[in-house]
Amino acid sequence: MKRAAAVLAAAALLLTGCSGVRLKYRDLAKLQIVRTLAVDREGGGVTVTAEAGEDGGAKIYTVSAASFGEAVHLMRTAPECGDTFFAHTEHLLIGEAAAKEGIEGIIDFVVRSTEMRMDADVFIVRGDGEKVLKSAGEGGVSDFLSFMKDYAAREGSSYMTDCADAAAEIEEGGAFLLSALELRRSGDITGSEALAFDGGLAVISGGKLQYFLTEEEARGAVLIENKFRGGVVTVPGPGGEAALRLTAAKVRLNPVYESEKLVSLELLGEMEAGVIQAEGADPKDAGTREALERAAAEREAEAILLAVKRAQTTGLDFLGLGAELYRQSPVRFTGAAGNWEELFPELPITVTAACRVARTYELGEELK
Amino acid sequence: MFSGCADFAQREIKAGELTAFVFFIDGLTGGETVAREIIKPLSEGRLLSGATAKTAPEKLMEGGVFAASANLRDTLGETLSDILSGFCAVVFEGSGRAVCFEARSPDKRSVEAPKEEKVVKGSKDAFVETLRTNTALVRRKLRNENLKIMEFTAGSGSHTLIALIYIDGFTSPQIVAEASERLSNMEVEGVITAAAVEECLADQPKTPFPQLITTERPDKFCLNLLEGRVGVIADGMPLGYLAPGTFAQFFKVPEDSANHFIVGTALTALRCAAMLLSLLLPSLFAAVSMYHQEMIPAKLLQSMITAKQSVPFSSPAEVLVMLLSFELLQEAGLQLPNPVGETVSIIGGLIVGQSAVEARIVSPVVVIIVALSGVAGYTTPDQDMASAMRLCRFLLVFAAIAGGVFGMMTGLALLLYHLCTLESFGVPYLTPFVGTDVREMLRAVVRPPIRRGSLREKALKTRRRWI
Numbered sequence: 001m002k003r004a005a006a007v008l009a010a011a012a013l014l015l016t017g018c019s020g021v022r023l024k025y026r027d028l029a030k031l032q033i034v035r036t037l038a039v040d041r042e043g044g045g046v047t048v049t050a051e052a053g054e055d056g057g058a059k060i061y062t063v064s065a066a067s068f069g070e071a072v073h074l075m076r077t078a079p080e081c082g083d084t085f086f087a088h089t090e091h092l093l094i095g096e097a098a099a100k101e102g103i104e105g106i107i108d109f110v111v112r113s114t115e116m117r118m119d120a121d122v123f124i125v126r127g128d129g130e131k132v133l134k135s136a137g138e139g140g141v142s143d144f145l146s147f148m149k150d151y152a153a154r155e156g157s158s159y160m161t162d163c164a165d166a167a168a169e170i171e172e173g174g175a176f177l178l179s180a181l182e183l184r185r186s187g188d189i190t191g192s193e194a195l196a197f198d199g200g201l202a203v204i205s206g207g208k209l210q211y212f213l214t215e216e217e218a219r220g221a222v223l224i225e226n227k228f229r230g231g232v233v234t235v236p237g238p239g240g241e242a243a244l245r246l247t248a249a250k251v252r253l254n255p256v257y258e259s260e261k262l263v264s265l266e267l268l269g270e271m272e273a274g275v276i277q278a279e280g281a282d283p284k285d286a287g288t289r290e291a292l293e294r295a296a297a298e299r300e301a302e303a304i305l306l307a308v309k310r311a312q313t314t315g316l317d318f319l320g321l322g323a324e325l326y327r328q329s330p331v332r333f334t335g336a337a338g339n340w341e342e343l344f345p346e347l348p349i350t351v352t353a354a355c356r357v358a359r360t361y362e363l364g365e366e367l368k
Numbered sequence: 369m370f371s372g373c374a375d376f377a378q379r380e381i382k383a384g385e386l387t388a389f390v391f392f393i394d395g396l397t398g399g400e401t402v403a404r405e406i407i408k409p410l411s412e413g414r415l416l417s418g419a420t421a422k423t424a425p426e427k428l429m430e431g432g433v434f435a436a437s438a439n440l441r442d443t444l445g446e447t448l449s450d451i452l453s454g455f456c457a458v459v460f461e462g463s464g465r466a467v468c469f470e471a472r473s474p475d476k477r478s479v480e481a482p483k484e485e486k487v488v489k490g491s492k493d494a495f496v497e498t499l500r501t502n503t504a505l506v507r508r509k510l511r512n513e514n515l516k517i518m519e520f521t522a523g524s525g526s527h528t529l530i531a532l533i534y535i536d537g538f539t540s541p542q543i544v545a546e547a548s549e550r551l552s553n554m555e556v557e558g559v560i561t562a563a564a565v566e567e568c569l570a571d572q573p574k575t576p577f578p579q580l581i582t583t584e585r586p587d588k589f590c591l592n593l594l595e596g597r598v599g600v601i602a603d604g605m606p607l608g609y610l611a612p613g614t615f616a617q618f619f620k621v622p623e624d625s626a627n628h629f630i631v632g633t634a635l636t637a638l639r640c641a642a643m644l645l646s647l648l649l650p651s652l653f654a655a656v657s658m659y660h661q662e663m664i665p666a667k668l669l670q671s672m673i674t675a676k677q678s679v680p681f682s683s684p685a686e687v688l689v690m691l692l693s694f695e696l697l698q699e700a701g702l703q704l705p706n707p708v709g710e711t712v713s714i715i716g717g718l719i720v721g722q723s724a725v726e727a728r729i730v731s732p733v734v735v736i737i738v739a740l741s742g743v744a745g746y747t748t749p750d751q752d753m754a755s756a757m758r759l760c761r762f763l764l765v766f767a768a769i770a771g772g773v774f775g776m777m778t779g780l781a782l783l784l785y786h787l788c789t790l791e792s793f794g795v796p797y798l799t800p801f802v803g804t805d806v807r808e809m810l811r812a813v814v815r816p817p818i819r820r821g822s823l824r825e826k827a828l829k830t831r832r833r834w835i
Contacts, residue, residue, distance in 0.1 A: 006785060023659045023772045029676040032662060033669060053670075087662030087668065115662065218800055 013071025032059065035142035037120075039068055039106055040095035045077040046071050050084060051140055051159020058140030060133055068106050072113075073116040080089050086116045091145045091162060093181065094122065094128035099202070099209035103178075104170050111167045117172045118164035121149060124202035124209055126182040135183055152179065156222050156231030156246065157215060158201055175205035175318035177221060180212050203318045210316060213307070220307030223269060223300060224251050224319045232276065235295035238288050244273040244357070251304065255325055255333075260334040262343065265321065267308070270302055270355035274362045283360040301353035308349050315345045371446075383410040383460075384417055386424055392456040398473040402456045405434040406469055410458070421462035428467045428775045428819065435469035452527060475499065477606075479490045482584045485749070489626040491588070499529050499603035502690040505586040506533060506601075506608075510593065514538075522550040522568075522602075526558035533599040540596065540829040543793050547598045547611060565602050565609055571791050576759050578752035581610040581617055581794040588622045597791075598832035612792035612828065614799045615813045616812040619643065619755040624815050632815040639747045640813060647746035647757055650687055651764035651776045656682040658773035686730050690738040691762065693720045698742075799827040 018317035032052035040047045047064045048071035048231060061081045065071035075081050092110060092316040094103055103122075110116045123145070125132055133141055152158035158179050161169075171175040182199030204211045222228050228249040235242055273296055277284040282288055311319050322340040325333045337343055370376040375394045380387060386408055392402055409415050415423050415432040429440050439455070441447040447457050447466040459465075461493045479501065481487065482494035493511075495502045503517055514536040522530050532551055534544050547569070554568045562582065566769035568578040580600075583589055589608040593797055600609040640749035656663045657672070664672065681688065697716040701709040721739070724730045741761065748754040760783055767779030790797035800808035808826060824830045 009785075023774070025658050026661060028657050028661070028673055029679070031673050033666060033673070035666065085661060088666040117662075139406070288433070 015025040021217070025138045026080065026083055026085070026148040030083045031085045032061075033088050034084055034086050035088060035140070036093065036133060036145060037089050038093040038095065038125070038133050040128045040130050041098040041101050042333050045079075046098065047130060048072060048075060049133050050075060051133050051142055052082075052084060053140070056218065058136070058142070069109050072109070079157050086113070086153065089116055089120045090142060092122050093118045093125050093132055095125050095129040096127055096209065098122045099204070100217075102208045103166070104203065104207035107163055107167050107170060110163045118167070119162045121145070121160045121162055122166050122178050123181045123203075124178050124212075126180060126199050126212060132181060132183055145161040153229045154227045154231065156249075157218055158199075159222060159225075159227045169204070170207050174323075175203055175210070175316035176320075177201040177213075177225075177318050178204055190227060202316075203316060205316050205318070210314065213310065216303045217307045217310050219300075220303035220305070221319055223249055223304055224267065224307060225320075226250060233293075233299055235297055235299055237278050237281050237295065238291050239278070240284075241277075241279055242275065242281070242292055242295070244355075246271055246273045246296070246300075246355075247358070248272040249300070253321065253324055257327070257332065257336050260332075260336050262325075262333070262347065265325075266352065267304060267349065268306055269297070269351065271296065271300055271353065271355040272358050273355055275357055278360075281355070289357045293357050296357075297353040297355040300355070301351045303349045304353065308351065312345045312347070312349070314360075317341075317343065317344050378835075379407070381407060381411055382421070383415070383424070386416055386419065386421055389459045389461070390456060391451055391459070392471065393451060393454070396452070396454040396473055397456050398475075401471040401473075405471060406456055406458065409433050418622075420803075421460045424460045425463055425465045425467045433458075433467075433469055434713070437470035437472060438630070439468045441466045441468055449527065453529065479505065484751070485583065485585050485588070485621070486628065487585070488623055490585070490622050491587045493586055495586060495589075495601070495606045495608055497604050498607050499531055499601055502601045502606075502608065503531055503533070503759070506599070507592075508592060509586055509590040510535070515593070518548060520548075520554075521557040522551065522554040523556050523564070526560060528559035529603040530554075530559065531601045533593065533601065534597075535593050538594065538596050538824075538830055539598055540831070542829065543596075543598055545611065547600065547792050551600070557755070558694040559602050560604070562605060562607055565600060565605070569600065569609065569611060569792070572789075575786070575790060576756040576788060577615075577787065577788065578618065578750060578756065579611070579613045580798070581613040581750065581770065582607050582752065583610065584608070585622060591622060591625065592617075596824045596828040609766070612795040614792060614795060614825075614827070615787060615797050615802070618750040619748065622751045625818070629815045629817045633813065636813050636815065642744040642747040643757065646741050646748070647761055648776075648780075649737055649741040649744070650691060650761060651768035651779070652683050653734070654687045654765050654769035655772045655776050662791075672731065672733050675731045675733060679731050681729070683731075683734070686734045687738070687765060688769075689732050690730060691718070691741075691765065694738055694742050795827045800825060802831050803827075 009301070014306070021190065034050045034052045036051040038049040042064065045064050045066050046068050047062060049060060049062045051060055051073060051254070053059045055273050061075060061084065063071045063075045063078060063081070065074055072086070075084050075114060092106070094106060098106070102114045110120065111118050135141065136144065149160050152160065160179050166178060178201065180199035180202040199212065200215050201213045201221055203213065213280070228246070231248060232243055232245050236245060249269065249271040252270070254268055256264045256266065257261055278288065278292065311317055317340070322337070322344060325337070377392050377394045377399070379390045381390060390402065390407060393504060409432055416427060418691065419427045421677055425440055429438055438451055439446070441457070442451065447468060450468035451457050454470070456471045457466045457468045476498045479493045479496055481492040487542045493505060495505065507515065512535060512830055516534055516536050518532040520530045520532065522529050530551055550569050556564050556568060566578070566580050566582070567573040570770070572579070573744070581592065584606055586608070589599055590609065592610045597610045597612065602609070621635060624636055627635065661669060676683070681689070696712055697720065700716065701713040704712055721735050725732050725735055740777040745754055745757060748757060764776055764779045768776040771778065787798055788802065796802050800812055803809070
């Protein structure tokens with residue numbers, strides 16, 4: 001009886017679907033770990049470039065095919081590429097031309113792939129992705145991109161979106177933002193011949209690249225989406241230039257409804273900062289503090305306004321204002337906003353910001 | 369009878385008017401004691417004045433001979449058994465009866481500190497080869513009139529004395545009855561090795577998993593008796609057996625009770641984690657390095673690849689060879705005398721480890737995995753359980769090589785199934801994990817403060833649950 005039960009239980013394992021999975025032995029010594037994958041569109045086809053290996057020994061493989069899926073398949077099977085292993089792909093770079101053609105197919109392939117991971121960060125490259133990979137030489141670009149992830153979050157100029165989130169955004173429809181990359185020539189970064197560098201944010205709508213935001217617009221967008229993690233701003237102070245480290249920022253939406261109609265929208269930015277440099281002025285002085293707070297608030301309000309204006313002029317709510325207002329009050333917003341896509345470009349939007357200097361980082365300062 | 373037995377001694381003496389024969393086994397019985405305590409009083413003649421051959425045995429039993437223990441025997445079989453147990457038999461010509469006096473030789477190993485089970489904070493005594501000394505060690509720790517010691521003779525060729533020890537009122541009568549029946553029905557030629565007792569008492573002797581807890585420490589023995597287990601001690605073996613032996617019990621040591629309860633709990637948890645590590649790490653490595661490389665973090669995978677590129681063998685071959693080498697070293701260390709064994713371990717470790725890596729025969733990561741697994745295995749206090757785990761480790765590696773993590777998990781499921789089928793004296797082997805009582809399960813790892821008292825395991829069906 002026990003044996004029969006055991007055999008039945010073992011047979012039930014077949015129902016898990018595991019029996020259908022064919023295990024493929026892969027020799028560890030032959031694996032080429034792909035860390036960064038770039039997709040470009042050339043003519044009617046797709047070029048996929050992969051960076052495999054580690055620092056100091058990074059190898060670049062390039063394969064062209066009619067589609068992204070076919071190119072990846074070729075890369076897996078081509079003898080010159082070795083046993084390319086995509087499970088540790090950390091970065092997916094999509095070239096400008098390919099992004100303009102549409103990123104949906106690329107993201108969809110990655111998300112559905114049994115080997116690739118959905119947490120690979122997506123970048124839209126200003127230009128060709130292949131050039132970014134080839135710019136770093138043997139050192140590889142992967143570690144630099146990983147560093148950029150932290151850098152962008154620290155500076156508040158961008159944020160990362162992985163393949164899973166990008167797929168969800170595409171599925172939801174509407175406009176959204178993806179991190180952008182720009183290849184800058186030598187001289188920009190000391191010690192590097194040419195490097196990929198933070199390029200702000202790219203606006204995607206309908207699964208296609210629409211345009212890139214400027215640096216200030218990107219800063220404003222990060223603030224509005226409440227994804228700001230910190231950053232330094234330089235503002236004019238009473239005695240010269242002053243630098244403030246923004247430690248926290250939050251933007252609240254204040255919709256104005258009249259007669260069940262959405263007539264205007266107010267964006268209220270609240271920031272907290274610390275003075276890290278104030279030339280020719282005493283940061284402990286109340287007047288100086290007030291002036292610095294005002295200057296920082298104006299600077300950030302301007303960035304927010306720039307992002308809003310760009311969104312309104314292009315009619316793409318990539319800031320997710322409509323979605324946020326819906327979350328605040330679903331029934332009221334649905335009734336009052338009518339067709340949001342039509343209302344949004346015309347909606348009067350005002351921006352106000354306030355900043356509070358909490359610290360001066362001077363010795364002996366009392367912590368608040 | 370006893371022809372050709374050079375150690376069998378017999379002497380004819382005159383006890384007054386009577387002729388007496390003294391029989392004993394030289395070595396088992398102390399010759400000096402026989403001469404001083406038995407032959408001398410008998411030879412002086414006053415002791416048996418007026419006695420006949422028929423009445424002399426009774427008179428001797430009344431006193432006169434300075435032996436603490438004496439048996440009046442009517443049969444040859446009983447007399448022989450006594451003689452073989454170290455007694456000295458006195459037979460009067462024409463009486464047809466024998467008086468057996470206890471005069472065991474004092475030559476025996478003295479009680480020493482345990483050698484196999486380390487003691488940090490506990491009593492430094494260990495069982496010896498003499499049954500009576502061992503029962504005395506137990507008595508000394510449990511001065512309880514309810515501590516019962518039943519004796520059995522087992523082994524058709526060895527006639528070994530075996531004691532069944534339990535605390536009446538604590539231990540379940542069913543377990544006592546079952547143990548008693550098994551000891552009575554032991555069908556072996558000789559009870560010379562530890563396995564003879566284990567295999568005769570175990571429910572399923574074919575499984576490599578131990579079903580009796582063995583210990584050389586009387587304190588551990590007594591702690592388990594207090595918890596409601598039965599103990600078995602065989603003459604000639606410096607070990608105590610405890611039943612029922614459940615899986616969780618093999619990961620406990622008396623130090624858990626000796627330490628602070630938080631430390632004791634942490635150490636038990638550590639041993640459990642180490643057991644899992646020892647069992648699963650090599651197979652998990654084999655599965656992951658062969659089929660599921662995506663499970664390895666990118667940086668680690670890259671360094672593994674770099675190291676592997678100069679090694680000519682495949683990952684499974686490396687793991688198997690290293691595991692075998694580890695076992696070889698361990699076996700060689702055990703078989704050789706202590707100082708040589710240690711040297712072999714050190715030299716072997718260096719050759720297999722460092723030299724093999726330097727010669728690029730194995731990857732450093734495989735050496736680390738096998739060494740970590742081996743070291744983790746050493747934390748298992750019971751050597752029989754550790755050996756069973758080592759065997760399972762190999763089987764799981766084969767399963768992982770054949771089917772990756774799926775194969776490994778199948779192997780693990782089969783192992784779990786096997787453990788679920790085991791019982792020890794009617795108690796499920798995986799007690800308390802197979803029950804529904806979460807607090808019982810926690811108690812397998814968590815040691816509560818002694819002041820709060822603790823519960824005996826429900827599965828042991830003890831009469832009193834609170835300790």
